[in-house]
Amino acid sequence: MIGRLLALAVAAFLASPATAALTPAEQRMAATVQAENDRTLGLLERMVNQNSGTLNLAGVEAVGRMIRAELEPLGFQVRWIPLRETGRAGHLVATHKGRAGTKRLLLIGHLDTVFEPDSPFQRFVREGNKGHGPGASDDKGGVAVMIAALRAMQAAGTLRGANVTVFLTGDEEDAGSPQAIARRDLIAAGKAADVALDFEGLVRENGQDMGSVARRSAQDWVLTVRARSAHSSGVGGGSGYGAIYELTRILDTFRRELPEPNLTYNVGLAGGGTTAAFDAGKARVEATGKPNIIAPVAVARGDLRALSAEQIARVQAKMQSIVAQNRLAGVTGAELVFEEGYPPMAPTAGNRAILDRLNRVNADLGLRAMPALDPIKRGAGDISFVAADVDGLIGLGPASSGDHTAEERVDLPTIPLQATRAAILMSRLARERR
Known part of the structure; x- marks a missing residue:
């Protein structure tokens, strides 16, 4: 019954005037995200139930293996960069080679959370439209959005020609030392990219989705x-x-x-x-x-x-x-x-141009434009390490509340929403010439 209702909802969405501006491939991506939502939430639950506090090196590596299993079937070459010398587990890096001469996308997220194994907050619980659990949003919800978007691109054929690097750090919440080693590979990935997209959480203000083009140090x-x-x-x-x-x-x-x-x-x-x-x-x-x-x-x-x-x-x-x-x-x-x-990520013209591209996606989906968020309302994050070298956008992950506390809850309906936005945005960016 639930599957039939979901199918009807997807059909109604694709038949609406709002999707008239979408290409057939983009409509396929939107449909795939919706059809696979239960699968995406299952991945999120498995990730959340595996403790990956920054100092739980084995736990961080275990979540990395979950993501490897998602990316390799999509054609990504996946490698693990061990960083035990910094006191941290390491990073997962996955590359997908597409057409030569087109824009190279860098997708940034993280595997670790602030909740170590001694925290009493350890399990994922579904509460209606909320998912309650450690890292349910920050950033396992963001990683779930990223995977859902890439799977939608694969289903629609737009991933085939895309040049994409996924970079998931294992120590975003508490970076290893020295940073010259801990962030060496991320910085190199930024220098090799044309656009960076950060899959930490979406910020909403009074019901309005906000775009983030800057974050402070x-x-x-x-x-x-x-x-x-x-x-x-x-x-x-x-x-x-x-x-x-x-x-x-x-x-x-x-x-x-x-x-x-x-x-x-x-x-x-x-x-x-x-x-x-x-x-x-x-x-x-x-x-x-x-x-x-x-x-x-x-x-x-x-x-x-x-x-x-x-x-x-x-x-x-x-x-x-x-x-x-x-x-x-x-x-x-x-x-x-x-x-x-x-470091800081200053609000550059290049960053604002990517938000403009996202707002064209919003318009084609029949969604409201996303104003730029005041950067004072955004914490520091890994994308700042590449901000000096590549234009970027923050907040492709889901909306949430209570991050970094035992009240962390992800807004589950925003997972397919953000995955749809991301899949279409990435597909459009990936076919542009460098």
């Missing part, structure tokens, strides 16, 4: 302050103020003087006292001290997010000048260190 920083220690009876006098007061001065000056458009600055962890130090993962700080001792050390850690390399360089220089200026009495040193991070 993400870079952590560590601040360490040292000062003379003494009895608290001398605080503010000859003994100075100690490290905690100086740390507070610096952080509050950041708060007052750094704000500008598209920039956010956060303090996520701080501590000070007679001793203060981060653990190996810099996720905890251990401090000791007493109320009657002027603190000789204080530390803080946070992140910085910006929209362009120029903005990052300028803000970092301003932060360093704040650290260096007008130190309180008794301070013996202050050091601000910026760690490796995710």
Whole structure:
């Protein structure tokens, strides 16, 4: 009964005026996505039920094998790039060679999630039109959309001539170190491509699907302050103020003087006292001290997010000048260190042109145009590592809520919607001359 209702729904869709602008091959893609939706959801469930927290290297590899089994029958040459030396599992890369001289597409997603094996959140549960589970959207839902779109292209014959590289990282949620190795192959793939499409989630605002042509950077920083220690009876006098007061001065000056458009600055962890130090993962700080001792050390850690390399360089220089200026009495040193991070993806004319192409697909499907999303509403991601070399578009995955929490839910009807959009967009781009 369900299959018959689905067939009727597909027939009604293809008979509607909205699809009149679609070619027969594009109508075939739309029909295939709908007809295979149960298969796609089955793949999503299997992926979600396999834990692939970034640090679960075997789990990440297992999800990679699931995707290999999907791509090889479509004619992709699939290889696994092991990266144990970075502390991570590695990446899956699949290539499909098509007609010479046509645009080369790079499809980006990731196999890992933020939920490690010790998380109580481990299984996929269907809740009506929602799928509840770890990574159900971010990014296993996006990978499911990608596979559904490629299968639709295969069924319609448009994959045959397409030059496509699928690049699924195993450490998007927590990149391996050093990044020079962890992102080496992704950067090389970007240099070899003409268009990059990111299959992380679709953002909706008040029911409106949004297009994403930019995303901000993400870079952590560590601040360490040292000062003379003494009895608290001398605080503010000859003994100075100690490290905690100086740390507070610096952080509050950041708060007052750094704000500008598209920039956010956060303090996520701080501590000070007679001793203060981060653990190996810099996720905890251990401090000791007493109320009657002027603190000789204080530390803080946070992140910085910006929209362009120029903005990052300028803000970092301003932060360093704040650290260096007008130190309180008794301070013996202050050091601000910026760690490796995710670069920004600036909103270029080339990126906007790809969104325009997607909106022509939307028009031919009878869907509303997708306005460009404010980049401050989008987190960092892997496509930013190739943004300097290739035009790109973000958000080809499904809509969701609660990502990175135990409330993560994917909007299941947006999986076939996004797969249809992606299949038609990729087919049109893939036949264009370079």
